[in-house]
Amino acid sequence: MEPTIYLFFKGNCLEAMTHYAKTLGGEILDVFRNADAPDPESRMSGGDDMVMNMAMKLGSATVMASDNTEEMYDKPQGFRISIAPTSREEFDRIHDALAKDAESIEMAPDETFWAERFAMFTDRYGTPWMLNFEGNKGSA
Structure with a gap:
């Protein structure tokens, strides 16, 4: 069993994770946006481009991430x-x-x-x- 890092962003998830992949030699595996949800009820609040979930392979680790709305976003703390x-x-x-x-x-x-x-x-x-x-x- 390996832990997975899961990061949250304030609407710039795709930009951040693409930057990390380029800088660290990672590979973006998939991106699931709000617009990809099967129906409006399954979407999170925010626009169609909000990232609901994405994954990046970084060495043997997987780093996952998504956008959050301003109301749901908490600044990361207590780890690096x-x-x-x-x-x-x-x-x-x-x-x-x-x-x-x-x-x-x-x-x-x-x-x-x-x-x-x-x-x-x-x-x-x-x-x-x-x-x-x-x-x-x-x-x-």
């Missing part, structure tokens, strides 16, 4: 999606793409006692991230 790039160059590329126009930067990229490069931020879509490149500080 942690990514471990395999090189300093990959760390910088991923950080630059995900942290562009970030909502907040809790820790700018820097060296720590456990990693050559570490950063924490919340991206422009409201998703909290943590990037960690151990480099030569990783366990052997």
Whole structure:
């Protein structure tokens, strides 16, 4: 059994998940929009383009997501999606793409006692991230 990350967005789910797939090398598996519902009663409030559910394959994990209306959306808290790039160059590329126009930067990229490069931020879509490149500080 593996956990599945499920993200919620305020009407920009498709944009965010497409950006994540491009940046992280993921693959969008399917997108189910409001307009795809069999009848009006099965739709969530909002327009036809609202994403009811979508899935992205990222390595061996599946990341799922959907849009929420303003009334139903809660800002994510108490967790971060942690990514471990395999090189300093990959760390910088991923950080630059995900942290562009970030909502907040809790820790700018820097060296720590456990990693050559570490950063924490919340991206422009409201998703909290943590990037960690151990480099030569990783366990052997």
